[in-house]
Amino acid sequence: MPATYTSPAADKALADHSILDHFYGHLPPQPRRTPMWELISTILSHRTTHADEELAYDRMLEAFGDWPGVLAAPTAELAHAIRTTRWPDTQAPRIQEVLRRIQATTGGDFTLDFLAEWPLEQAMAWLTDMPGIGLKTASLLLLFNYHKPVLPVDTHVHRVAQRVGFLGPKVSVEKAHGVLLALLPADAELLFNFHKHNYWHGQQICFFLRPNCPRCPLKGFCGYYLEHYGPATAEALAATPERWDAAAWGKLPH
Numbered sequence: 001m002p003a004t005y006t007s008p009a010a011d012k013a014l015a016d017h018s019i020l021d022h023f024y025g026h027l028p029p030q031p032r033r034t035p036m037w038e039l040i041s042t043i044l045s046h047r048t049t050h051a052d053e054e055l056a057y058d059r060m061l062e063a064f065g066d067w068p069g070v071l072a073a074p075t076a077e078l079a080h081a082i083r084t085t086r087w088p089d090t091q092a093p094r095i096q097e098v099l100r101r102i103q104a105t106t107g108g109d110f111t112l113d114f115l116a117e118w119p120l121e122q123a124m125a126w127l128t129d130m131p132g133i134g135l136k137t138a139s140l141l142l143l144f145n146y147h148k149p150v151l152p153v154d155t156h157v158h159r160v161a162q163r164v165g166f167l168g169p170k171v172s173v174e175k176a177h178g179v180l181l182a183l184l185p186a187d188a189e190l191l192f193n194f195h196k197h198n199y200w201h202g203q204q205i206c207f208f209l210r211p212n213c214p215r216c217p218l219k220g221f222c223g224y225y226l227e228h229y230g231p232a233t234a235e236a237l238a239a240t241p242e243r244w245d246a247a248a249w250g251k252l253p254h
């Protein structure tokens with residue numbers, strides 16, 4: 001889709017997208033996991049390591065077999081099964097409430113595929129009304145699994161956008177969902193790549209502490225770089241790698 005330049009911030013956001021798309025490589029939109037798995041895992045993941053979240057998810061399904069089993073389980077037993085998470089006593093009733101709402105919406109099935117047919121606003125409102133489901137999770141699910149044009153923003157995407165300078169310094173992660181979305185074309189494939197690339201960038205190069213600016217292809221127009229090092233010199237730009245080097249720096253996460 002051709003870029004639409006509507007403001008200096010949109011101009012920067014699209015430049016960021018275009019440079020990181022080249023640096024990390026363009027990806028076809030694809031889900032990380034099935035919609036039900038994505039939704040329930042998110043509830044388990046709050047303040048919990050990925051390994052402990054996965055352990056809780058596996059133990060829950062081992063103990064109760066399937067979604068009807070998880071819903072019918074005594075809540076205290078469900079909490080015990082997911083005990084590797086941070087707040088199992090809060091998360092167990094949440095999971096059962098989410099399953100109840102899904103069942104009530106579908107008339108019995110444990111599927112979220114009706115979201116594909118719903119208008120975006122309706123799908124977003126339904127998801128964010130669930131206990132334990134925020135804008136980031138709802139956006140991830142709708143973008144990754146149903147290719148709706150929304151943008152999940154986590155701390156990595158948020159930090160890169162603020163440092164480069166297309167997101168104001170006082171805009172919260174929650175508010176950034178709408179602000180960044182308004183800067184970008186309503187194109188699910190572009191938004192998927194924008195999310196993945198800026199997420200990787202925050203995780204692998206633009207660290208919270210001591211960002212690895214010498215390795216960064218955004219230095220030529222990054223506000224943080226300008227403030228800390230001055231305008232990027234021809235030498236610094238020439239020394240910047242063109243692409244992510246997986247052999248030297250490691251494989252990118254899923």
Ligand code: SF4
Nearest residue numbers: 206211213216222224
């Ligand atoms: S130049 Fe430095 S601060 Fe700016 S985006 Fe790159 S790593 Fe982050």
